[in-house]
Amino acid sequence: MPNRGDKTLGRFALGRLVNSIPLVLGVIVVNFLLVSFAPGDPVTALIGDFPAPPEYVERVREQFGLDQPVHERLVRYVVNVARGDLGFSFANRLPVLDLVLERLGRTLVLMIVTVTFATTVGVALGVMAARKPHSAADAAATGIALAGYSIPVFWLGQILVIVFAVWLGLFPAGGMRSVRVTYTGLAALLDRARHMVLPMFALSFRYIAITTRLTRSSLLEVMNSDYILAARARGISERRVLWEHGLRAAALPIITVIGYSFAFIVAGSALVETVFGWPGVGRLMYDSIFTRDYPVMLGILLVVSLSVIVVNLLTDIAYALFDPRVRY
Amino acid sequence: MSPAELQSKTAHPVLAIENLVTEIRSVRGLIRPVDGVSMSFPAGKIVGVVGESGSGKSMTAFSIMQLFPTSAARVAGGRVLLGETDLIGRSPEQMRAIRGSRIGMIFQDPTSFLNPVLTIGRQIEQQLEAHRWTGGPPAGDRGQSYANRVSELLTSVGLPRDVSTRYPHQLSGGQCQRVGIASALACDPDLIIADEPTTALDVTIQAQILRLMMRLQRERAVALMLITHDLGVVAEVCDYVYVMYAGRIVEEGDVRSLFAAPQHPYTRALMSGVLSLTGTGNIGFAVPGSVPDLAAPPSGCRFHPRCPHAMPRCSQEAPPLFDRPSGRSACWLHDEATP
Ligand SMILES: Nc1ncnc2c1ncn2[C@@H]1O[C@H](COP(=O)(O)OP(=O)(O)OP(=O)(O)O)[C@@H](O)[C@H]1O
Ligand code: SF4
Ligand SMILES: [Mg+2]
Numbered sequence: 116m117p118n119r120g121d122k123t124l125g126r127f128a129l130g131r132l133v134n135s136i137p138l139v140l141g142v143i144v145v146n147f148l149l150v151s152f153a154p155g156d157p158v159t160a161l162i163g164d165f166p167a168p169p170e171y172v173e174r175v176r177e178q179f180g181l182d183q184p185v186h187e188r189l190v191r192y193v194v195n196v197a198r199g200d201l202g203f204s205f206a207n208r209l210p211v212l213d214l215v216l217e218r219l220g221r222t223l224v225l226m227i228v229t230v231t232f233a234t235t236v237g238v239a240l241g242v243m244a245a246r247k248p249h250s251a252a253d254a255a256a257t258g259i260a261l262a263g264y265s266i267p268v269f270w271l272g273q274i275l276v277i278v279f280a281v282w283l284g285l286f287p288a289g290g291m292r293s294v295r296v297t298y299t300g301l302a303a304l305l306d307r308a309r310h311m312v313l314p315m316f317a318l319s320f321r322y323i324a325i326t327t328r329l330t331r332s333s334l335l336e337v338m339n340s341d342y343i344l345a346a347r348a349r350g351i352s353e354r355r356v357l358w359e360h361g362l363r364a365a366a367l368p369i370i371t372v373i374g375y376s377f378a379f380i381v382a383g384s385a386l387v388e389t390v391f392g393w394p395g396v397g398r399l400m401y402d403s404i405f406t407r408d409y410p411v412m413l414g415i416l417l418v419v420s421l422s423v424i425v426v427n428l429l430t431d432i433a434y435a436l437f438d439p440r441v442r443y
Numbered sequence: 444m445s446p447a448e449l450q451s452k453t454a455h456p457v458l459a460i461e462n463l464v465t466e467i468r469s470v471r472g473l474i475r476p477v478d479g480v481s482m483s484f485p486a487g488k489i490v491g492v493v494g495e496s497g498s499g500k501s502m503t504a505f506s507i508m509q510l511f512p513t514s515a516a517r518v519a520g521g522r523v524l525l526g527e528t529d530l531i532g533r534s535p536e537q538m539r540a541i542r543g544s545r546i547g548m549i550f551q552d553p554t555s556f557l558n559p560v561l562t563i564g565r566q567i568e569q570q571l572e573a574h575r576w577t578g579g580p581p582a583g584d585r586g587q588s589y590a591n592r593v594s595e596l597l598t599s600v601g602l603p604r605d606v607s608t609r610y611p612h613q614l615s616g617g618q619c620q621r622v623g624i625a626s627a628l629a630c631d632p633d634l635i636i637a638d639e640p641t642t643a644l645d646v647t648i649q650a651q652i653l654r655l656m657m658r659l660q661r662e663r664a665v666a667l668m669l670i671t672h673d674l675g676v677v678a679e680v681c682d683y684v685y686v687m688y689a690g691r692i693v694e695e696g697d698v699r700s701l702f703a704a705p706q707h708p709y710t711r712a713l714m715s716g717v718l719s720l721t722g723t724g725n726i727g728f729a730v731p732g733s734v735p736d737l738a739a740p741p742s743g744c745r746f747h748p749r750c751p752h753a754m755p756r757c758s759q760e761a762p763p764l765f766d767r768p769s770g771r772s773a774c775w776l777h778d779e780a781t782p
Contacts, residue, residue, distance in 0.1 A: 339512075345556040347510055349570040349626060350543030353535075359569070363560050439610040440559060 202410030222395030233322035241330020263324025272390035289392035374430025463521035494687035547627030553619035564607025696770020706772035
């Protein structure tokens with residue numbers, strides 16, 4: 116990160132947010148145009164396949180403002196968004212903002228659990244591998260990472276359902292909670308946790324792979340550096356050299372990659388939520404594409420873009436806190 | 444320390460190496476960057492080690508510590524005597540306890556030898572913790588006494604106390620090297636190994652750092668192994684010097700007599716280099732030819748391919764170190780039997 120003089124972290128964060136306004140505006144416009152020119156007609160999707168009188172179709176079209184030219188609709192949309200109004204969902208009969216925020220919460224829960232789990236496992240595997248390069252432990256960690264890279268999330272999700280839900284019956288096949296029994300308190304929490312295991316695992320696998328590989332290479336490089344040699348020459352114990360000197364320095368690239376691959380997890384969550392019927396924003400996106408629910412699609416794209424920007428900013432802040440050399 | 448105490452402390456070497464052999468497994472086969480080297484480091488003395496790049500100076504230093512920059516290296520023979528005890532064959536934990544406490548090390552590039560994400564104070568405190576340092580006033584809790592010790596050390600190397608809360612990138616190269624010296628001194632070592640401690644610094648800073656090291660070394664009567672490329676520095680500050688060539692010692696001796704009458708053709712070639720660069724005394728090495736490939740070292744005297752006095756015998760038998768008035772020199776020219 117370039118030297119930015121001696122501003123405070125808060126001002127740096129604010130500046131970054133202000134700077135991202137044009138980006139967000141661009142995202143809105145591009146998304147709007149993409150969706151407008153995409154094939155398929157929301158009105159047909161809404162009405163269904165049975166024949167409807169043309170006057171009725173025309174009335175629906177007018178009702179949703181779809182009879183007006185694209186540029187007018189775009190301007191109106193941008194103004195509405197600026198006022199916090201993301202429109203109304205044709206299919207769900209709900210304001211888009213409420214709908215997206217509710218679903219986003221569920222996705223975030225899944226993602227936070229996934230990232231925590233995957234980072235812990237990935238860092239542990241990476242350290243195990245880097246400690247004794249080319250050992251059996253290293254080969255095992257590298258093998259797991261390779262599998263994580265090459266197995267498609269969608270396929271992994273289905274295999275998990277077949278093995279752990281259908282054959283072994285250990286975990287539910289989908290959904291976010293049991294529908295037939297109503298649990299309360301701790302039991303309800305456990306019920307949700309049980310529902311989360313399989314989707315979390317499916318979503319984690321690639322992330323574990325990325326974190327393992329990165330921790331391994333980053334740590335190996337750091338452990339070969341002069342200051343590690345110097346720490347050893349000072350009589351610092353191997354345990355401390357690894358955890359306090361090595362991993363602290365190796366954490367920088369790990370933080371960056373974890374933060375910046377957030378966007379990929381969001382994409383992955385769309386697949387996983389579809390497979391597991393997890394009622395999050397990914398599942399909503401999937402459904403809204405089928406129903407040509409344009410305001411919802413646009414709303415999701417906007418909210419997801421915003422969250423990627425925020426997460427990247429948080430990543431930079433975390434990096435700055437970890438690396439004393441960074442100046443804002 | 445009284446002169447008498449100093450005298451008694453200087454009588455025995457605090458550390459000596461005997462016939463040390465170090466091997467590195469490399470893609471081009473097994474190499475021996477240190478091949479039967481013996482040195483001795485008396486308390487209160489500065490012992491210089493000179494030689495061209497690749498002659499094995501740093502590897503000798505790392506062998507004393509049994510700590511190498513590459514896992515392919517290991518000590519394969521000889522002894523490292525710290526006082527009466529041989530360090531070769533000690534357990535890793537026993538060696539760890541000696542590094543940074545009985546033997547301190549100062550490196551060439553001070554900025555890259557400090558961890559960029561830890562404060563200066565933290566890095567020295569860790570060292571005190573690692574050795575459960577108990578010097579200084581007996582009273583008080585340990586954490587506090589560590590912090591005091593850090594301040595004391597920083598002050599002794601001429602740095603303000605608040606340097607302890609700074610990070611390496613906030614200091615200059617010279618300041619970082621002062622931190623390196625403070626760390627080497629932290630647990631009152633018997634020997635300090637300084638591997639080209641001023642090479643990476645600005646010329647104007649070099650003399651300051653050297654003077655500081657000398658002052659602290661004299662005050663504490665600690666032995667100092669000073670690895671350097673700079674014959675001028677050797678002449679100026681060292682008591683004794685070893686000249687290394689291709690993993691072996693070719694000449695050693697008391698600095699004054701050795702500089703007055705160098706014995707070995709290699710040493711003489713180096714000295715004549717000094718003379719040709721009047722004044723500065725700072726030369727790169729200018730012996731024509733280049734250091735031999737250690738994967739396939741020359742037979743006999745390793746200097747023979749470059750030696751103006753080479754005889755048939757030189758390529759057949761390696762010369763031992765012959766006693767000379769100034770010290771010892773490994774050259775067949777000194778052998779009475781040589782025709
Ligand atoms: N990491 C390494 N891997 C393989 N061989 C090495 C390594 N480091 C050193 N060597 C070998 O050891 C020999 C001695 O190296 P050493 O670093 O001790 O030389 P030096 O005298 O300190 O030179 P310089 O003046 O450049 O510091 C080199 O010639 C090289 O062949
Ligand atoms: S032994 Fe022979 S080759 Fe070696 S330095 Fe002496 S004269 Fe030269
Ligand atoms: Mg060296």
